[in-house]
Amino acid sequence: MQIYLPIAEISINAFLLLGIGGVVGMLSGMFGVGGGFLITPLLFFIGIPPAVAVATGVNQVVASSVSGVLAHLRRKTVDLRMGTVLLVGGIFGSALGIWVFSQMRSLGQIDLFVQLSYVVFLGAIGFLMLQEALRALLRTRRADAPPRRLHQHLWVHKLPLKMKFRTSGLYISVIPPVLVGISVGFLAAIMGVGGGFIMVPAMIYLLGMPTKVVVGTSLFQIIFVAAFTTVMHASNTYSVDILLALFLIIGGVIGAQIGTTLGLRLKAEQLRILLALLVLLVSGKIALDLLLTPAELYSISIDGRW
Structure with missing residues (x-):
């Protein structure tokens, strides 16, 4: 069943969009991520213009985050x-990212x-995640390995303007x-992602927040x-295509319901390794597309539209 996407200005199979949304939702439920960094590249691969994929992909992040926050x-x-506090910085970063996005679009x-x-x-990110996941897997196999301290007093704890977070x-x-x-916020505007794959490690390792409150706080922001x-x-x-967002x-x-069930059957270290490999695979596919000669060497653009 073909549908016409008015903003993307292409016709595409509705079941393909449902399938992409389903796959990303399954991965989100399995790995505990928003999925924005996966759904946007997948939209690239099926011919959605990158600008539309970025702007529309953020809708998926909003929808998946709301239900998660309510539970937390x-x-x-x-x-x-x-x-x-994170939100204040996020709004500023998003506004900056939108400005950069607009400038790059005007330049073509x-x-x-x-x-x-x-x-x-x-x-x-994929390389760092894979490295950390492999280390964690090795630590679990060594019974004599000392427990790792997540909360350490680093230079960030010596900065001024302190506030108590009870x-x-x-x-x-x-x-x-x-x-x-x-x-x-900047990444959300430029890449159409929620940023959880960067925020969560930063909140744990940089800010020293307890893991139990990291996910809920991240989703709130x-x-x-x-x-x-x-x-x-x-x-x-x-660049936001509402029809595209609805199917996704x-x-x-x-x-997400299927992914949650599958995720319970795998160990945390195995999930992290699989996620890291998936991120590296997507990155490699985009890099390959940039290096290979495209099927169409030229495209027509009118006032920044395709």
């Missing part, structure tokens, strides 16, 4: 004060810019959380930053 609020595992380089961003960030049990400067928020990014893209770059969300909701 019931368990009281959301640090609202920390989430608000947005497709290349987005794809290069994915190659660099996904390649680096839910996290921290008394630290607001500067590192704001910088983390800015980075995630992601909801508002992703929603803000979607509105900004819709009003400034006109429907597929994602169904896939």
